[in-house]
Amino acid sequence: MLYHYARILDVCEPFLIAHRGIADALCRTPLGVPIADDHVIDPQARRHAAFLQLLRRLDALTFGPFGMTMPSWVFYDCAVMPGAFFGLGMRREQLEPWALEALEVPDDYDGLVPISQCIAIPKLAAFAPGAPASVDVADDLAQTWLLYSLESVNQVSPGFAPAGTLKLTLALALEVFPVSRLFGVTQWRSPKLDTYVDLGPIELVTAWTPAHSLPRTLTFRLERDEIRTDVLLAGAGTHPLAPPPDTLLDPDDPAALRDLQARIEAGARVRVVGRPWQTGSQIRVPLEVRA
Amino acid sequence: MSPLPFAVRNPALLDRLQPYVVATPDNLPALDLAPFGLPTPAENLIDPLRAESGAFLDVLHRLDGLTFGPEGMPMPKWVFYDCSELPGAIYGFACPASELWPEARALFALPAGYHGLVPLSMYIAIPMAHRGVWFGHNLASAAPRLREAGVPDDLTGLGSLTKGLALRAFGVRHFWGATQWDSKALFIHAKFGALRLATAWTPAHSEPATLTYGFDVDDACLRASMGDPSVALTVPTPDLWIRSGDLDAMIALQDRIEAGERFVVAGPPQRDAEGQRVPIAQVAADGVGLGPGLGSPIARESGPVLGG
Numbered sequence: 042m043l044y045h046y047a048r049i050l051d052v053c054e055p056f057l058i059a060h061r062g063i064a065d066a067l068c069r070t071p072l073g074v075p076i077a078d079d080h081v082i083d084p085q086a087r088r089h090a091a092f093l094q095l096l097r098r099l100d101a102l103t104f105g106p107f108g109m110t111m112p113s114w115v116f117y118d119c120a121v122m123p124g125a126f127f128g129l130g131m132r133r134e135q136l137e138p139w140a141l142e143a144l145e146v147p148d149d150y151d152g153l154v155p156i157s158q159c160i161a162i163p164k165l166a167a168f169a170p171g172a173p174a175s176v177d178v179a180d181d182l183a184q185t186w187l188l189y190s191l192e193s194v195n196q197v198s199p200g201f202a203p204a205g206t207l208k209l210t211l212a213l214a215l216e217v218f219p220v221s222r223l224f225g226v227t228q229w230r231s232p233k234l235d236t237y238v239d240l241g242p243i244e245l246v247t248a249w250t251p252a253h254s255l256p257r258t259l260t261f262r263l264e265r266d267e268i269r270t271d272v273l274l275a276g277a278g279t280h281p282l283a284p285p286p287d288t289l290l291d292p293d294d295p296a297a298l299r300d301l302q303a304r305i306e307a308g309a310r311v312r313v314v315g316r317p318w319q320t321g322s323q324i325r326v327p328l329e330v331r332a
Numbered sequence: 333m334s335p336l337p338f339a340v341r342n343p344a345l346l347d348r349l350q351p352y353v354v355a356t357p358d359n360l361p362a363l364d365l366a367p368f369g370l371p372t373p374a375e376n377l378i379d380p381l382r383a384e385s386g387a388f389l390d391v392l393h394r395l396d397g398l399t400f401g402p403e404g405m406p407m408p409k410w411v412f413y414d415c416s417e418l419p420g421a422i423y424g425f426a427c428p429a430s431e432l433w434p435e436a437r438a439l440f441a442l443p444a445g446y447h448g449l450v451p452l453s454m455y456i457a458i459p460m461a462h463r464g465v466w467f468g469h470n471l472a473s474a475a476p477r478l479r480e481a482g483v484p485d486d487l488t489g490l491g492s493l494t495k496g497l498a499l500r501a502f503g504v505r506h507f508w509g510a511t512q513w514d515s516k517a518l519f520i521h522a523k524f525g526a527l528r529l530a531t532a533w534t535p536a537h538s539e540p541a542t543l544t545y546g547f548d549v550d551d552a553c554l555r556a557s558m559g560d561p562s563v564a565l566t567v568p569t570p571d572l573w574i575r576s577g578d579l580d581a582m583i584a585l586q587d588r589i590e591a592g593e594r595f596v597v598a599g600p601p602q603r604d605a606e607g608q609r610v611p612i613a614q615v616a617a618d619g620v621g622l623g624p625g626l627g628s629p630i631a632r633e634s635g636p637v638l639g640g
Binding site for chain 1: 410583
């Protein structure tokens with residue numbers, strides 16, 4: 042499957058940012074792609090400050106336009122300490138001068154330049170009675186994770202890095218983390234919804250989220266046995282596990298989102314079963330709704 | 333009579349205020365909703381996944397702004413959701429809007445017709461990768477602002493009471509947090525006893541002059557933090573002091589930590605005209621780890637832990 046992604050693997054190198062409490066518990070050869078020892082970065086060591094600064098810049102580039110740049114205390118308190126980062130980087134000689142400028146790579150920096158990252162943090166439900174534990178890891182290690190951030194520099198500048206970087210980053214990250222159950226948050230109009238749906242039919246936990254800065258945010262859940270990274274990587278478009286839709290949702294209609302939220306709160310099981318369709322200014326998201 | 337089985341600094345808080353918890357339904361079973369026997373009323377369990385919780389969460393966001401806005405670190409609302417409510421939990425004390433002081437109503441800018449709970453304090457922590465290990469990232473108390481606004485009641489000790497009970501409610505066995513060397517919050521953190529130092533200079537943080545600190549959680553340190561006079565915690569004698577503006581000293585201490593030496597914060601800071609200085613004691617290194625959850629062994633049986 043990675044044959045189709047050879048162009049990325051030719052020029053990109055995977056990295057892992059993980060403090061010493063978790064680094065050894067994570068997979069270092071996701072889908073057979075080795076993470077070099079010198080690319081396993083201890084975020085609490087002073088020598089890695091420049092790399093971490095570049096990562097913050099990447100986050101600002103990709104989430105800044107949405108008004109959701111991660112405050113850097115959040116970067117440390119809510120990502121570095123509870124979770125870990127997996128991503129892909131490139132050497133500066135492989136990047137165009139404009140790309141180096143966009144990422145504000147210092148002239149004297151000769152290390153890896155991050156061009157994508159996936160951050161996951163544990164969810165407390167991992168430690169609740171009956172939490173799923175389908176991955177063979179130590180029994181005190183979390184297996185319910187929140188996909189906290191997924192970004193590629195291609196989101197803001199296609200052509201910066203090879204095509205497919207976001208998908209490959211996600212596919213590899215899901216092997217790095219011991220995920221039995223995955224949660225995620227995204228906006229209905231985000232192109233990343235396509236990527237998540239390619240993993241499998243995602244079950245909605247929220248459809249309208251007033252607790253978030255952007256209420257038109259959805260929260261989703263996926264079980265390990267529903268995740269198909271091969272489908273994600275192949276880009277099939279129609280997931281083999283997805284049932285046919287019985288409802289088409291207009292994600293630009295707040296009333297429809299509120300109504301769907303009310304149905305979820307009333308106990309309906311709602312899954313996004315395919316990529317959104319677009320015709321002109323109209324978008325529809327295929328759903329399966331079960332009362 | 334206090335509903336807690338020990339004395340706290342300001343028991344009147346427990347007469348005047350009631351606890352609340354914000355947690356998703358799947359996180360809730362991992363919590364102790366009656367820490368030290370203090371029950372959280374069922375109607376005070378806030379599910380952030382429900383649309384109807386939006387109004388309360390907006391007021392909670394306002395509390396964060398009241399507490400951290402002046403210092404420049406208020407939390408964006410999406411951070412509340414992605415980094416607090418969804419992965420972890422929030423514990424705090426609140427007052428029904430109908431019983432709120434008029435000064436507080438103005439301070440919180442409550443919308444007309446809001447009749448729900450008004451949170452006056454909150455503690456947020458999120459789990460780290462191993463069971464029982466948590467990272468605390470936000471302690472907010474409206475007490476200072478309410479005092480400034482002329483609220484007559486004494487809310488002294490609200491922050492400490494909130495954090496102490498929250499750690500118990502969350503089932504924290506090993507705690508980590510980050511704060512700045514010049515932060516007054518170090519006075520609260522030091523109430524839990526000696527604090528392990530995982531970092532003394534933290535470039536990964538927006539403010540590199542940040543220390544990452546931790547401690548093992550047990551009944552004694554929780555009770556001490558809440559002002560129980562019957563508990564006395566011992567801390568080692570300081571070997572050195574870090575002054576809040578001395579960046580070179582922080583970097584030098586960080587280099588010693590990275591070289592394998594281990595240190596603790598050995599008591600509360602001392603404030604003077606130049607800021608504050610923090611007492612530091614060197615302790616024996618226990619392997620290469622920085623502490624439980626950061627590379628050192630995690631005790632399986634010590635302290636409170638739920639969901640096991």
